[in-house]
Amino acid sequence: MAFAAIHVPDFMLQAVVRAEPDLHGRALVLIEGTPPLEIVVAASATATRAGIAPGMAKSQAEQFRGIEIRHRSSAQAHAQERSAHAALLDLGWSFSPRLEDVAPDTIVLDLAGLQVLYNSEGTIASELARRARGLGLSASIAIAAEIEPAIIAARSFSGIALIPAGQESERLGPLPVEALSPSAELLGTLERWGVRSCAALAALPVLDLSERLGQEGVRLQAMARGEIRRSLILAEPAGSFEEEMELDDAVAELEPLAFILGRLLDQLCARLNARSLAVQTIRLRFDLERSPEKNIRTLEEGSRQKPGASIYENNVTLPVPMRDSKMLLRLLRLKLQADPPSAAIKKVVIAADPAAPRSTQGGLFLAGFPDPEKWELMLARLGNLVGEANVGSPELMDTHLQGEFRMDRFEIVLKEAELARNGKSAAAQEPATALRVFRPPFAARVELREECPVRIAFCGARAEVIAASGPWRTSGNWWGDDVWQHDEWDIEIRCDSVSAGRSASGAREQNPAANSEASLRDGMYRIYFDGLRRSWFVRGVYD
């Protein structure tokens, strides 16, 4: 029995270079972190020679000439690493179905039976290395009779290492104990003992070692001696639950696309079903055709896609795991209607993040609750109608800026429970003067006398200010981009008779969402002067 370990050194860098072959041999640097501090986490040999080292700040690395910088946290980099890992797995599976996925950069194959196809283990190793190169990866290959020695050797020796059975201890002996990946505490003890190599560790009396370092020490020593035996933890080929379809002709209509999606979802759900799993999140990715004439329709404002993007991505996170492909398809259709791709589709990829299915039995005394799947469907339909950002529970934000709110995911159970916990109910809230807020606010023209509004014009109407109270001054967010500075007034107005008739249509033109009734009447309004934009606006009307 023999095992081959395949290790891709500098995996993060290789993943990037594999996707962008132009970078080969260049001074490439990977960074991680969030601005204003981003740190170098990997540097290619050329970059290292130039003086860049991991731990440097991005701005320090930028001072070197000709340095290519990539952000490791970007979606693209993650995809590149996933893709490199998938390629590594493909390489393994192309040789043997018995494969262990040790780490993103390391796999182990069971070579049992392969000697029939290849003359020797050396040939196998060379072939593995050759195919890895074909996949754009430069790998170290080690073949040994046992799994752990093979992994240790692949990670420690570059190129090909063949370790004959019985010679494990001898070959691993010169390696530093760090090659065995001990815990930091154990490594500290070994360092204090002066035990620096695998050979030195292997030479310690096992009973004494057990007395001192326990089973972890004994296990580590067995690894150093190449004596540790274990079974392969087989990787499931379909662990990623991804289905994709390249299309001969790009699809520009929703119906044929739905047909394709339906097929892929069926396959996906069948695979999940076989492993007793369900979908928690669906990740939809389309490769788009660049040709502008095949655009489905122009992008709406607020869409997350950039015009001209060649990839469309949309993720759907479900409230509960489900695997009803029909339900999933309906959800995807609604999502696509609300946020359609910007061009015709060449390739469809659907990936599912699996989760354990929902247990159907809820709490015995739980109040009746809509079926979560239907509930999600309804929210998606609403989102399709009014825009996703406008569906949910509005929640006032803790700020002096009037009326700021955010939309929370609508969760009826939680909200009720919260109210019950706090011993409050909607009816118990004290009544307050209601202000109908115009969103967005109306632009206005305001005439001042002695710094006080005396006339106002907005929505095509003009009015006299018969009483005014203010200014009520707020400002904030001075540390961020969205700084504001408002002087609010509460005013009572009397509309000029000639303009009253015009204002209804004017209001609707300016703000289709506005309540036409509110923007016309004489009454009490809240207006404000935006000190940064130097303009007046009408925020709302008091009931």
Add this chain to the structure above:
Amino acid sequence: MKYIELHARSAFSFLEGASLPEALAGECAKHEMGAMALLDRDGMYGAPRFYLAAKKLSVRAHIGAEVTAADGWRYPLLVASREGYQNVCRLITRMKLRAPKNEGHVDEQEFIGNSAGLICLTGGDEGPLAHALAHGGIASGIACVQRLAELFGRGNVYIELQRHFSREEEARNQAALEIARSARLPLLATNGVCHALPQEREVLDVFTSLRHHRTLATAGRLLTRNAERHVKSPAEMARLFRDIPEAIANTGILSSRLEFTLKDLGYQFPKYPAPDGATEMQFLRARTRDGLLQRYGGADEKARRQMERELALIEKLNLAGYFLIVWDIVRFCREKNILAQGRGSAANSAVCYALGITAVDPVKMDLLFERFLSEERGEWPDIDLDLPSGDQRERVIQYVYERYGKLGAAMTANVITYRGRSAAREIGKVMSFESGTLERLTKLVGSWGYKDASETPDRQFREAGFDLRHPQVRKFFDLWRTIQDLPRHLGQHSGGMVVCQGQLDSVVPLEPATMPGRVVVQWDKDDCADMGIVKVDLLGLGMMSVLEDSIKIIRDDYGEAVDLAHLPADDPSVYSALQKADTVGMFQIESRAQMSCLPRLRPKCFYDIVVQVAIIRPGPIVGKMVNPYLKRRQGREPPDCLHPSLEAVLARTLGVPLFQEQLLRMAMIAAGFTGGEAEELRRAMGFKRSELRMKSIEEKLRAGMTRNGIAPATQDAIVQSIVSFALYGFPESHAASFALIAYASAYLKCHYLAAFTAAILNNQPMGFYSPAVLIKDAQRHGLRVKPIDVTCSEWLCTLERDGERDGENFAVRLGLRYVKGLSSAVGAEIARQRSARAFASIDDLKLRVAAIQKSEFTALAEVGALNFIGGHTGPAAVHRRDALWQVERAARHAGPLLESPSAPSSLFSPAAASPLSPMTADERLVADYRGTGLTVGPHPMAYRRAQIKGRGIRAASELGGLRDGARVRIAGAVIARQRPGTAKGFVFLSLEDETGIANAILTPQVFRENRLVVVEQQFLVIEGLLQNQEGAISVKAESVWPLSVARVDAQSHDFH
């Protein structure tokens, strides 16, 4: 219309105000407001600074405080009279002393009988009226003001109105108007000021976030609504309250009612209870006479005359009690065998010398008494007492508390301000920077002494990986700069104590210190001095502890008694060591700069040490006085006293002014300053915050000198001499006091090296050098230092008889305190158990010292402290790895049966030798430094000497024999890196090898080119030209590179 701001908070409301009191007073003056009231939260913290700043600007400083009530709201109280001030101080003291820090409050009942002289406002958001309205509407509001009127009197309650453009506030104002009408109480407009300028609102928001442990992004409505709480002009306030003009007019009326100022504190120094019905003066005369006899044998007429002169002045100024109180403290120290020495200007007084307060003979040294006490100045003399740091000093402090009562004595405060790193960390936190960014930003704010012109913030940030153009980084930087020096919290000054006749709490509020049993006044020592409160500084000095410990060790081990007061005055070995700059460990003369000066100054007598202590100070260095003095001393330049009239003053320092006293006399002689004006000059010198003040004094000086016919060029030289001392003046008496300690430390080191070394090692951290350097220096002087060994080491370093040596008969045994990570409790338990019975084995130690942690056990083994356990010595001793091997098993939890001390030892497998190889010399070195920060074995460089000799690298000891200008290479462990502010970007390095210490100087350019190597490497090779200036040897570096030596974790003294 006249408007006075009567409700302002400063940054001394700790995180509730954003401007210093001086800034508020400045804004007030700018708006031509005649007065302002400062009402900080539960304290008078900022009052002295506000009072002094306002006085200078001709603004009346009204004082008051916002006092917290039980429900968290606050009574804004204005002080109208001294009685009111005393009432509010006592109220605050009571609430502070009975509750944990920042949690106290007053109860309404406490105002009954204690509200006289106070005016109560109804407050803003946090005032009593707002609280009442929020909880019960108008009815409750009316009840609230009626209650206030009952407590403070109808005429002493004002309905306060504030307008910050807020709906809620205006609604409250309308209610307040209604209440004022119904209760017929006067209205008062205020702006509830929290910052001087509108833009400082940002700082206030940062403080609010810090106070609530939020970030700016999550603080929400806790932050201010707008930037309206700044100091507004009377016109602006009048416009805001144009509908209620009486609210504005009342501010002027109320201001005129507030008669109290801090000038009228009513402080009295305690009286000393002289025995047998004698007056204080009679008792003082008697004590001085006794002292005169003891010090001078009664025959010194000059001393007697001087003392009479001083006593006459003391009597005239009624200061006898003060001298007796200090004498009493010194007497207590003598009785308890606690070393105490007065320093500062007290050393100018023969009376202090006679009373035993100081050890410097001012008559013999011809010191200027007026520097200590003058009739003209009308202020308390300043006496500082140096005491051994630690427990001994605490005993003295507790004695003062006992003697004057809890409310009669207190420590002065130390206002901790936002500075450098702490400011960066806190701002970064509120700006939601993640931990990595925060760490880098914090590090960025380094402690570099000098910044050259090219070291702009922009460059510094860029080098640390930040771009100042990034808006967040820029905002961070601006905020960081703005909050520098704003108060953060109140700490306790290390030694300043104030005492009072009667109740100190009616002079200034007191609060509990973090340390149990301590009470702190709300003012720092400068504020206390400014307010005329007598302060005695009881300062802890590490070297005093070393001297005291040395004396004890000498007494116990050598069997000799050393009396510091009677040391031989001209000990040749002391001066020989000083002339060779062999001064590691000696007080005040051990730094690199001192060492480079000593061979040139070549001290020959005590006064030379006084000069030596004073000359290496920023003042003389900036004033370029060092070189002229040294040249004149060596006879290479004639003395030049600037002007014939100054000869009497400057002759003793060869025409170079080195001491503060000389500058005072120069001003008096050359410019005709009176004593008072000279005092003003001295104050300006020590007054760090006012260059303007210095400027005006310079003009006055020049005018005086012109009147006295001094030529402009000479004037320039005199002014230059004086201005150089602006920030760093050093009095001669102070230098003399320090010189005494320096001499004593040098004497003990030269004659009792083992005792001195053990004592200094037991008092670390202190001084300029790390323990590793101190040990290597002692070893070079022939002392044997023995390693830590659990079979004989105590917690502290001790002496052992060492018959192997001819000179020093004692060796120092390192104490267990040097094992990093070993707790003092475990260390003490090891010593205790061992004294009962020797440890038979490592297992035995584990069983008997049950509290020992595995990491502690390992640390002991790693540094070789377990090698001799079980009586093994010589070749039979286990080696460190044997011990580590055994410890690893012994430290494992074996279960209750096997761990019982009564368990039969046969249950343990025998402690056979380990299969591990002994540590190599290099490994032992690394383990020594890692485990103790030092080694008693050979210096790391000794291991490399053979290899580096071939590379032309010279040992430190060889440099003295080389000619000036020779090209040399030196190498060693960096023990000090310095870049003093006075050195224009030059960097000074000290490299230690096995033969001694070599110094190197790096030009700014060489430093820039080798910055990383210089700052980060522990061992360096430096090549350059040798400079030998009369025995002061250094290498002017041309190139620097790292030297690979075992990775020892050596400590260096960097950029302090």
